[in-house]
Amino acid sequence: MTDSSLDTAWAVDWLRRSAAVVSENRMALIELDRAIGDGDHGENLDRGFSAILEKLDSEPPLTPAATFKLAAMTLMSKVGGAAGPLYGTAFLRMGTAMGEAVEIDSALLAAGLAAARDGVVARGKAEVGDKTMIDAWTPAVDAAISAADAGASPAAVLAAAAAAAESGAVATDPLIAHKGRASYLGERAIGHRDPGAASSAMILRAAAQAGGASA
Amino acid sequence: MTDSSLDTAWAVDWLRRSAAVVSENRMALIELDRAIGDGDHGENLDRGFSAILEKLDSEPPLTPAATFKLAAMTLMSKVGGAAGPLYGTAFLRMGTAMGEAVEIDSALLAAGLAAARDGVVARGKAEVGDKTMIDAWTPAVDAAISAADAGASPAAVLAAAAAAAESGAVATDPLIAHKGRASYLGERAIGHRDPGAASSAMILRAAAQAGGASA
Amino acid sequence: MKKLINDPKAVVDESVEGFGLAHADLVVVHTDPLFVTRKVAKAGKVGLLSGGGSGHEPLHAGYVGFGMLDAAVPGAVFTSPTPDAIIAASVAADSGAGVVHIVKNYTGDVLNFETAAEMAQADGIEVRTVLVNDDVAVEDSLYTAGRRGVGGTVLVEKIAGAAAERGDDLDAVAAIGQRVNDNVRTMGVALSACTVPHAGVPSFELAENEIEIGIGIHGEPGRHKIPMEDANGITDRLLEPILADLAPVTGDKVLLFVNGMGGTPASELYIVYRHAAKVLRDAGLVVERSLVGNYITALEMQGCSISVLRLDEEMTELWDAPVLAPALRWGM
Amino acid sequence: MKKLINDPKAVVDESVEGFGLAHADLVVVHTDPLFVTRKVAKAGKVGLLSGGGSGHEPLHAGYVGFGMLDAAVPGAVFTSPTPDAIIAASVAADSGAGVVHIVKNYTGDVLNFETAAEMAQADGIEVRTVLVNDDVAVEDSLYTAGRRGVGGTVLVEKIAGAAAERGDDLDAVAAIGQRVNDNVRTMGVALSACTVPHAGVPSFELAENEIEIGIGIHGEPGRHKIPMEDANGITDRLLEPILADLAPVTGDKVLLFVNGMGGTPASELYIVYRHAAKVLRDAGLVVERSLVGNYITALEMQGCSISVLRLDEEMTELWDAPVLAPALRWGM
Numbered sequence A, B: 001m002t003d004s005s006l007d008t009a010w011a012v013d014w015l016r017r018s019a020a021v022v023s024e025n026r027m028a029l030i031e032l033d034r035a036i037g038d039g040d041h042g043e044n045l046d047r048g049f050s051a052i053l054e055k056l057d058s059e060p061p062l063t064p065a066a067t068f069k070l071a072a073m074t075l076m077s078k079v080g081g082a083a084g085p086l087y088g089t090a091f092l093r094m095g096t097a098m099g100e101a102v103e104i105d106s107a108l109l110a111a112g113l114a115a116a117r118d119g120v121v122a123r124g125k126a127e128v129g130d131k132t133m134i135d136a137w138t139p140a141v142d143a144a145i146s147a148a149d150a151g152a153s154p155a156a157v158l159a160a161a162a163a164a165a166e167s168g169a170v171a172t173d174p175l176i177a178h179k180g181r182a183s184y185l186g187e188r189a190i191g192h193r194d195p196g197a198a199s200s201a202m203i204l205r206a207a208a209q210a211g212g213a214s215a
Numbered sequence C, D: 001m002k003k004l005i006n007d008p009k010a011v012v013d014e015s016v017e018g019f020g021l022a023h024a025d026l027v028v029v030h031t032d033p034l035f036v037t038r039k040v041a042k043a044g045k046v047g048l049l050s051g052g053g054s055g056h057e058p059l060h061a062g063y064v065g066f067g068m069l070d071a072a073v074p075g076a077v078f079t080s081p082t083p084d085a086i087i088a089a090s091v092a093a094d095s096g097a098g099v100v101h102i103v104k105n106y107t108g109d110v111l112n113f114e115t116a117a118e119m120a121q122a123d124g125i126e127v128r129t130v131l132v133n134d135d136v137a138v139e140d141s142l143y144t145a146g147r148r149g150v151g152g153t154v155l156v157e158k159i160a161g162a163a164a165e166r167g168d169d170l171d172a173v174a175a176i177g178q179r180v181n182d183n184v185r186t187m188g189v190a191l192s193a194c195t196v197p198h199a200g201v202p203s204f205e206l207a208e209n210e211i212e213i214g215i216g217i218h219g220e221p222g223r224h225k226i227p228m229e230d231a232n233g234i235t236d237r238l239l240e241p242i243l244a245d246l247a248p249v250t251g252d253k254v255l256l257f258v259n260g261m262g263g264t265p266a267s268e269l270y271i272v273y274r275h276a277a278k279v280l281r282d283a284g285l286v287v288e289r290s291l292v293g294n295y296i297t298a299l300e301m302q303g304c305s306i307s308v309l310r311l312d313e314e315m316t317e318l319w320d321a322p323v324l325a326p327a328l329r330w331g332m
């Protein structure tokens, strides 16, 4: 791995850091989901990412794409609810976008993140402003593409994506939800952060930390 | 009615005052029963005595005995639980003991109270110290007989009975119960007053007030 | 207090009225006095009657129907019904072969049913009484009112009901009811108290991490409070006195009944059932029949009771016999 | 949080295991992935499968049996099951005539069942999906996830189950399921919240005199909070949007389903039933069939839902057809 590319170790580290941050924030995500959903988001993701850790130990993947496909299959079969298929699709599409590459440069990284986001949109049909994880992913992808176009390193691309995702998550606070369970609440969802946007920001921050740590 | 006897008006007044005191203390009796029973004693007696009031209006009784039999039949068919048959039997036996008399002197009054108490014992098999209404009735009957033997007026007999019943009720506080629901509690009943003893003391106080008021 | 009720004093009347409307194909509700009878009576059959305070639904009215009760007499909430209602229901349940009263052993129930039985007998109706007292939480001694009738009541009603339905005579029906009672033991636990509508406050206090062991079905406090435990631990605590008292021997066949107190999800009852079945198996018993659900409740109390009934062949056959009541139905 | 559970993470596995032990005569529990199938499958019959988050017991596993479901797939508490389990259950439920998936309309359920259906179809199993969305509390617009599937689900499962049992083909079973969904409307109320085991705290807050109108079955907040009212008032509030949306005409025959959310005594459900039956009668409708009890719950939540299903002759006939499942049984 060089300054200008990320490798399988990064992908694995990303997942491990995601597992750690989700586990640490399990209760916080439950609380967010309790307010405008059914209170299981933290539990569901924690179950899924714990299972990923076990899989990473028992069948270490050989490429970034294989790493993300392992994550996708595990999330799909362990998480359930809305987040399982959505995160599952995100990681699956990212893996597919990365093909056989073992070194991920900034352009491929941005393309991978865009494919992940497009996968979530394809499954969930949410638009920006619907108060879903898309409100974190779309600004993250936009920032990643801009950074990559401007010649930034993969680590910088990830840092830009994470920061944008965090702002995007915060920006869901004043919204009415149009998708997912929070949409049943109408105006009562106002003032609450979308749990999926919050977890997406955490996971993208984990990607940046893995990128920075190994850069 | 004279100083030396009570009449039907007294009997009716007793029941009316009992209804009033039970209704006023409905919640207090519920609380006592909630602590060591099932929390219905106040509700049950209130239902019974309210029904007695209606009956007294619609079919005014002509003798003390008829008054007490009306009370007995109403309590028996409206109260249920343990208190219904026990109070029902008490008033029934008191009525029977008074026969056709329209003037109740101290001796007959004491005999009536004793018959009432004996009826409760016959049905419920409780002894003094079992933490039941008998712990109010037995000292009341003893005091009534002593007073009558000493030549006291009926009003004074009732006052003595009421005072003794009140002490008897208070004296149930430290006891373990051997009859009724409170017996399931073993030592946990200690420190609580028996609800039936408490209501008996109230009802006997009502008798004395009716006697005093009309004396 | 938050309840789906109107006037607290009308709870029983309105509820039984709704019950009658919802199950008009099976039961008839009589008012003033209030009691419930089977829609299609069977001539010449021994009548089976039960009753007691309300708040234990579906007990007893839910068990009125083919193969179970002929009449049920609901009292006020947690208060035994009065003799006049029991007598009226006995008259309705009698088709000449006599009536068996199934009475839970509480002072109030015993006194009111005793009075009613006396008066019904005086009116020429033969009455036998089966007194249910299966609760091992209560010491059965001279110094208590004796063991309470709890979960076993449902089993007595089903099995005696099947005996009456097949044509057993008065003494035989009473005898099989008694045999069920002699072979069943129950113990309960509460995680929360219930609130009697007319009282408006919970019937006892439990701290956030306390449970009440040896609870009855009237919101009365139990044997003692203990700190919260897991389901397996609680199940062990309930089964231990049951097995000590029932003293079954290896190879005995039993019916395992895990009953919800009203406010406990079915999923939790099955977690208790799972461990109870294992404990019985480990004790060398054969769980031949099972019942899991809210069958004898204490309003919205959270908790459960476990009953173990030692079966013989006849009891098993009568248990399996068809029953068609609002709250218990199989074979038809 | 006080619950009769062991490890919060093992609640579903242990509960379903206990369920399987208690009903070993009717169902088989498969683990890893977890699903439940009918003990005696019928060859050549269309398979009926449902599933969803746990915590709604007896839904769905309680309805596996003759005349109803062939398979049920329980997810984690309040969390849709995953595609692998749905696929495995679909394979088990298919005897060559295809499988109908009955799915409650929640994003999670829809996405997981969609994925599973795609993959099962790719494996050569014909799948049809009936999406249940009977909850009138939710606006069905482009700006929401659409109406939720709630109480109507039980009715869809029973009636479509009877159609499958009598031998209807795949499209016909799906069509009758769809017809039930099109003719049923539901609205719920909560008097208290429930506590998801892994969360350990109640799913929403209600003041002592507040109730939540338009509640779903996942402890999610409802449409709005209002001050506590009496049962008749609450019943009126639930029926009003149901009737406005269903728009029945005088003389229509309906099934009235009063469902308990898990922590409400049966007596209260009958008080609601009593008034609801009166309101429907006053609206010129004929209450032809009734169902009262805990059939689709939200753990120990206190409250209820009312469903009104407009019946036609075929639906009534299929409703009456025999069913033999752990939680619904008649005619056999």
Ligand SMILES: Nc1ncnc2c1ncn2[C@@H]1O[C@H](COP(=O)(O)OP(=O)(O)O)[C@@H](O)[C@H]1O
Pocket: A033, A037, A038, A039, A040, A041, A044, A080, A081, A082, A083, A084, A086, A120, A123, A124, A125, A126, A131, A132, A133, A134, A179, A180, A181, A194, A195, A196, A197, D078, D079, D080, D107, D108, D109
């Ligand atoms: N249609 C959708 N498109 C994108 N994201 C969605 C959609 N529906 C729900 N989500 C996301 O899923 C999150 C909820 O996930 P989770 O709580 O695990 O599932 P469930 O709602 O099934 O309980 C929401 O906070 C939201 O970000």
Ligand SMILES: Nc1ncnc2c1ncn2[C@@H]1O[C@H](COP(=O)(O)OP(=O)(O)O)[C@@H](O)[C@H]1O
Pocket: B033, B037, B038, B039, B040, B041, B044, B080, B081, B082, B083, B084, B086, B120, B123, B124, B125, B126, B131, B132, B133, B134, B179, B180, B181, B194, B195, B196, B197, C078, C079, C080, C107, C108, C109
């Ligand atoms: N065997 C008995 N003999 C005398 N009094 C009794 C007996 N059993 C119960 N009681 C009295 O009845 C009272 C309880 O009455 P109540 O609450 O109305 O009936 P229940 O216990 O059926 O709910 C007790 O406080 C006690 O005084």
Ligand SMILES: [Mg+2]
Pocket: A033, A037, A038, A039, A040, A041, A081
């Ligand atoms: Mg959620």
Ligand SMILES: [Mg+2]
Pocket: B033, B037, B038, B039, B040, B041, B081
């Ligand atoms: Mg009492």
Ligand SMILES: [Mg+2]
Pocket: B038, B040, B081, B082, C053, C078, C079, C080, C108
């Ligand atoms: Mg009582």
Ligand SMILES: [Mg+2]
Pocket: A038, A040, A081, A082, D053, D078, D079, D080, D108
């Ligand atoms: Mg969920």
